[in-house]
Amino acid sequence: xxxxxxxxxxxxxxxxxxxxxxxxxxxxxxxxxxxxxxxxxxxxxxxxxxxxxxxxxxxxxxxxxxxxxxxxxxxxxxxxxxxxxxxxxxxxxxxxxxxxxxxxxxxx
Ligand code: 2BA
Numbered sequence: 001x002x003x004x005x006x007x008x009x010x011x012x013x014x015x016x017x018x019x020x021x022x023x024x025x026x027x028x029x030x031x032x033x034x035x036x037x038x039x040x041x042x043x044x045x046x047x048x049x050x051x052x053x054x055x056x057x058x059x060x061x062x063x064x065x066x067x068x069x070x071x072x073x074x075x076x077x078x079x080x081x082x083x084x085x086x087x088x089x090x091x092x093x094x095x096x097x098x099x100x101x102x103x104x105x106x107x108x
Contacts, residue, residue, distance in 0.1 A: 001102040002053055006044040007032065008095045012064050013042035019059055020046065037071055037090065047105060057097070064094030 008016060013029060020027050028045040048056055069092050072085040 005098040
């Protein structure tokens with residue numbers, strides 16, 4: 001058995017959960033925040049059988065879009081220099097996925 005931890009964009013998450021459920025995958029959706037952009041994303045947790053991994057990955061790949069996000073970031077405070085916010089554009093996603101071998105699984 002595997003535990004999939006997938007960090008996806010908020011905009012893709014409802015559709016992803018719907019499609020995963022339709023394909024008989026059980027999913028837990030957790031609201032999370034990216035450390036770099038400090039904006040909301042979604043972490044999906046799913047316990048799956050080993051042989052289901054490829055299908056799961058396919059669904060994530062087909063339904064997670066890469067997007068360009070514009071933000072202004074505060075530069076590091078250097079004494080004597082003005083703190084002018086810097087505009088940046090970063091590519092986010094589609095999905096960041098960790099696959100973990102499950103040692104034990106119980107449901108009561
Ligand atoms: P954030 O940390 O908010 O990162 C958003 C995007 O900003 C990243 O997209 C990446 O393109 C860029 N980025 C992140 N750190 C950077 C840095 N130090 N310098 C320049 N650009 C940087 P993704 O790579 O697609 O990541 C999307 C979200 O997935 C991340 O949001 C984070 O929440 C999560 N994530 C990505 N890699 C991870 C990892 N190795 N471990 C844990 N979480 C991860």
